[in-house]
Amino acid sequence: MRIASLRQGAAVISEAGAHLLPMPVGDLVTLGLDRALEVGATALASEPVPYAEEDLLLPYRPASVRDFVTFESHVEGVRRSVDNASGVPAAWYDAPTFYFTNPHALYGPGAPIPRPASSRALDFELEVGVVLGAGGTSLTEREAGAAIFGYTIVNDWSARDLQSREMQVGLGPAKGKDFATSLGPWIVTADELPSLDLDCRVSVNGSLVGQDRLSHMNWTFAQMIAYASRDSVVVAGDLLASGTTGGGGCLAELWGRSGQQTPPPLEPGDVVTMEVEGIGSLTASVAVG
Incomplete structure (x- = not known):
């Protein structure tokens, strides 16, 4: 199922339209996948309402x-x-490293993204996020896999000039990352994606910039979830992003390979579109003014 939040309300999306749900998407996620599928099946039996992108x-x-x-x-x-x-640092191969980003600076499909005032090296990052429908502590990989509710597209916007400066301190990215993350266009439930060998691509102003396959991840989502839960806790509703795809999944990768900022950093008015096979398309523009 494709589960979305619309202006009309939370809904299951079908070819016929939007079938409204009796609760917000976040509440549905915390029910867990099996129960959510039951609720979604009931919604699909109802008359759809029209919706637009x-x-x-x-x-x-x-x-x-x-x-x-x-x-x-x-x-x-x-x-x-x-x-x-x-x-690549030797330590990278030891475990699926992550950082926490700002859950209060999230943007939906089509929402314009403000460029940080002091940045002139704005970048996108093409990622896939896994949504948890259950949680726990020190989960096994099997338990972690069973906790997966679904998947969505993630754009981890990055101010590379700010990031480059603050990474010299050694604590990881902070202001270079915490200003915006886009999610969407909806959540596709895990039963719809038995294989994650998915084509991922990103374009700027209609021109293809990067393309890769999700199966090129060095770790599985189950391994990522299990690692995140080790000696800690994950809960239903947590989002874990894959990290940026290769093959030009962000501009900084291309800059590093060429030694120059080509293609150029994003400017106000630029439109970034991400497409992931089996999930959908997520578009956002850099805010003007």
């Missing part, structure tokens, strides 16, 4: 957002442009 809102508000870095080619390219380093 402009009606799509932020799918839901996650309890927390962890962003991983699981594509080796992305790490190698971005280190050159952001950290002025080469190669």
Whole structure:
């Protein structure tokens, strides 16, 4: 099922239209996948209401957002442009590393993204996020896999000039990342995606910039969830992002490989569109003014 938040209300999306749900998407997620599918099936039996792309809102508000870095080619390219380093750190191969990003600066489909006032190196990051429908502590990989509710597209907007400066302190990204993350266009439930060998691509102003396959992740989502829960806790509603795909999943990777900012950083008015096979398309523009 495709579960969305619309101006008309939470809904299951079908070819016929939007079938309204009796509760917000966040509440549906916390029911767990099996129960949510039952509720969704009842909604699908109801008369659909029309909707337009402009009606799509932020799918839901996650309890927390962890962003991983699981594509080796992305790490190698971005280190050159952001950290002025080469190669992939040996520690990267030890575990699926992540950082926490700002759950209060989330944007839905089509929402304009403000560029940080002091940044002139705005970038996108093409990612897929996994939504948890259950939680726990020190989960096994099997338990972690069973906790998956569904998937959505994630754009981890990045101010590379700010990030490059603050990474010198050694605590990871902060102001270079916490100003905006886009999610959407909806959540596709896990039963709809038995295989995650999905084509992922991103374009700017209609021109293809990057393309990769989600199966090129170095770790599975189950491994990521299990690692996040180790000696800690994950809960239903948490969002864990794959990290940026390779093959030009962000501009900084391309900058690192070429040694120059080509293609150029994003400017006000630029439109970024991300497409992931089996999930959908997420578009946002850089705000003007």
